[in-house]
Amino acid sequence: MVELVQPEKPRSRLKIYLDVLSAIQAEGEAKPTHILYKANLSYDRLAKYLEELAAKGLITEKTEEENRYFVLTPQGREFIKEVRKAEAFIGGFGLTI
Amino acid sequence: MIEVASQILYADALLNLASGAVALLISYYAFHFNKLLENSVLRFVSFGFMMLGMGLLVEAVTRIVVTATLKTIVAPNLLLSLASAIYLFLQVASYFVFAWGYALGAYTQTKVGAAFLLAGLTKYQRLRRYYLAGFAVNLVAQLLSIVFLAFVVFQGVLVYSRSHNRLSLMVLVGFTLIFAAHLVMLASILAVSGLLLALGSVIRFAGFASMLVFLIRSGRVGAAREAS
Numbered sequence: 001m002v003e004l005v006q007p008e009k010p011r012s013r014l015k016i017y018l019d020v021l022s023a024i025q026a027e028g029e030a031k032p033t034h035i036l037y038k039a040n041l042s043y044d045r046l047a048k049y050l051e052e053l054a055a056k057g058l059i060t061e062k063t064e065e066e067n068r069y070f071v072l073t074p075q076g077r078e079f080i081k082e083v084r085k086a087e088a089f090i091g092g093f094g095l096t097i
Numbered sequence: 098m099i100e101v102a103s104q105i106l107y108a109d110a111l112l113n114l115a116s117g118a119v120a121l122l123i124s125y126y127a128f129h130f131n132k133l134l135e136n137s138v139l140r141f142v143s144f145g146f147m148m149l150g151m152g153l154l155v156e157a158v159t160r161i162v163v164t165a166t167l168k169t170i171v172a173p174n175l176l177l178s179l180a181s182a183i184y185l186f187l188q189v190a191s192y193f194v195f196a197w198g199y200a201l202g203a204y205t206q207t208k209v210g211a212a213f214l215l216a217g218l219t220k221y222q223r224l225r226r227y228y229l230a231g232f233a234v235n236l237v238a239q240l241l242s243i244v245f246l247a248f249v250v251f252q253g254v255l256v257y258s259r260s261h262n263r264l265s266l267m268v269l270v271g272f273t274l275i276f277a278a279h280l281v282m283l284a285s286i287l288a289v290s291g292l293l294l295a296l297g298s299v300i301r302f303a304g305f306a307s308m309l310v311f312l313i314r315s316g317r318v319g320a321a322r323e324a325s
Contacts, residue, residue, distance in 0.1 A: 014134065086130040088318040092264035092311050093199075094256030095138055 014097050016041070017058075018083050020049050021076055024059060029069040103164065105291050109298045110160040116305040117153030120146045123308055141198025145191040152187030156180045185238035192245035195272075199252035232286065239283040246276040264318065267311035274304030 011019070016039065023038035024030040036046040050070060053059045058076035062069045072080075087097050127143035159180035253269035278301035285293030 082133060085316055086133050088264060088315040089126060089130055089312075090134065090136065090139060091260070091262050092268040092315060093138065093142055094252075094260060094265055095136060097134060 012097055014083065016049055017053060018080065018087075018097065020046070020053060021058060021072065021080050024070050024072055025077070025080060029062065029071050032068060032070070035070065105295045106160065107164055109295050110157040110164070112298045112302040113153045113157035114161070116302050117150045117157060119305040119309045119312075120150030120153060123312060124150055126312060138198050138201055141194050141201065145194035145198065147191075148187045148194065149191035152184040152191070155187075156184035182234060185234060189238050189241045189245070192242050192249065196245040196248045196252075199249055235286050236283070239279055239286060242279045243276065243283065246272065246279060250276050264311055264315050267307055267314065271304045271307035271311065274307060275301050278304060 019039040020035055020041070023035045026038070027034055032043070032046060032050070035041075035050070036043055039046065041049065050059065050061075053076070054061060056075075057073055058079050059070050060073055062071060083097065090097065124143050124146035127139050127146065131139040131143055249272050250269070253265070253272050257265045257269050278297045281293055281300055282297035284290070285297055
């Protein structure tokens with residue numbers, strides 16, 4: 001039997017970074033639960049990616065009344081802008097991030 | 098007649114200059130985004146457009162400088178021949194790189210013109226061998242370019258049919274126009290037609306203009322996505 005529908009490729013690390021950062025950008029100050037829902041990640045994986053993004057200086061963590069929030073740094077906003085432009089550019093050559 | 102031929106070839110050099118600038122701009126952006134994305138196909142795009150842009154600029158600048166210095170563009174000149182050879186080599190190599198990159202991504206002159214060019218030839222009989230050698234080199238280069246570009250255009254059609262992305266359509270239109278330009282240039286070599294050569298250059302420039310529109314639009318689309 002011929003497979004007519006190709007299985008969806010797993011997201012690249014960069015795509016996951018972009019999804020997480022976009023989720024934070026949409027909220028302004030985003031709670032982890034909101035990010036994992038919007039970025040479609042398990043809690044363990046989200047914790048790993050948030051740690052990586054914070055280490056790269058793209059996000060910072062804030063704590064208010066025992067609630068954790070994540071906000072974009074200026075570098076994080078610039079990173080999203082660059083990745084969006086790169087995504088549009090490579091789309092012209094049939095590539096995706 | 099010689100004067101007209103000189104003007105056509107001078108305009109051709111200016112178009113090549115503009116096309117080369119666009120090619121180098123695309124190469125720069127592909128290189129810049131590759132630092133972020135680390136994609137092998139993007140490396141091929143960057144390297145291919147860099148070779149094509151360098152070749153176009155070397156050929157165009159040499160022709161403009163030699164014309165300005167010698168006041169004739171039809172007379173055979175060793176420097177021009179060398180610049181043309183470098184350009185043709187880089188052109189064929191760049192189209193090969195594009196074809197390779199796409200494969201990688203997909204599977205992992207009128208009679209009047211002839212008359213004045215031939216008039217130039219008879220005037221410089223002792224240097225005929227330059228033309229004959231140039232004819233053969235040009236013919237092979239055009240044929241190879243057409244083969245590689247046909248593959249690139251085919252891949253471009255596949256990419257567009259899958260994505261229906263307006264930006265990939267602009268890239269496809271760009272490569273299709275460059276492909277059509279090389280068909281016209283091949284005809285210009287066979288017909289020894291300066292006007293056909295100039296027409297080929299205009300079509301190729303239109304291809305690069307499409308690429309420039311793609312570059313500008315991709316920047317805007319990226320900025321719009323970021324804003325939304």
